[in-house]
Amino acid sequence: MAKELSPLAAAAEEEKAKLKEEKKQFKQEQKAQKKEAKRRAAEIARQEEALGEDGGSGFVTFAATLLIVVLWVAVVCVVVKMDVGGFGSGVLAPILKDVPIINKILPSTAPATETENPEIYGGYTSIEEAVEYIKQLELELEREQLASKTKDTEAEAMKAEILRLQEFEQRQVEFQRIKTEFYEEVANMDPDGLLKYYESMDPSTVESILKQILVQEQKNEELNSYIETFSTMKPKAAAKLFEEMDDRIELVAEILEGLSVEDRAAIMNVIDTELGAKLVKMMRPDP
Helix, strand or coil, rough: CCCCHHHHHHHHHHHHHHHHHHHHHHHHHHHHHHHHHHHHHHHHHHHHHHHHHHHHHHHHHHHHHHHHHHHHHHHHHHHHHHCHHHHHHHHHHHHHHCCHHHHCCCCHCCCCCCCCCCCCCCCCCCCCHHHHHHHHHHHHHHHHHHHHHHHHHHHHHHHHHHHHHHHHHHHHHHHHHHHHHHHHEEEEEEEEHHHHHHHHHHHHHHHHHHHHHHHHHHHHHHHHHHHHHHHHHHHHHHHHHHHHHHHHHHHHHHHHHCCHHHHHHHHHHHHCCHHHHHHHHHHHCCC
């Protein structure tokens, strides 16, 4: 039969068992914590390793990308230098020809290509040449427009002058008609009617007419005197004097008309041919 423990001993045993259980649980918890720490340490190590691998891969990617870019640039330079399809000379040369260093990649035949293919600039070897030609055309157009305006102005002036002359001609024709009618009327008047006509005129007008009549009579007297004088001269002497009077050729023609046919023919046979031709036209003008 087991020995029955006292209440005090039972409580001590119970407390001892409880402490033992708590100690066991503590050890389990420590063991679990150590295991978790190891797991975390391993996970951190894996992450660090992964980070190290990703850094190396990024550098490799950058290096590969840079290499590809360099290769493409080299290909483009070769294409431009070889002027494939006229890309270097026709497209890039006009833009990059003045850029230092970069223009070294342009094809060496770019200028010759521009000269041989003027169609690039519409038939001109450069844009500057086309612009200069446009300026010349603008100047020529401006000169033509100015000349056209001048011609228009001259044409308008000539039209105005033609109208003025036409009006003057019409007035002249009307004046001649009135003058002819007046002469016919005066010629048909008897002396008494003519005297009355002059008496009805304004005194100043009558005076002017009388002066004209006196002047004409004086001229007639002088002309008659010339005619009488030259009619007594030898033909050669008269012809010589007429030649010296070339500045008064109208008077010479009037004198010759007043001479007799024989005297006039004798003088015209020995006078200067050119002067004689002029005198004949004046004495017998063209109809």
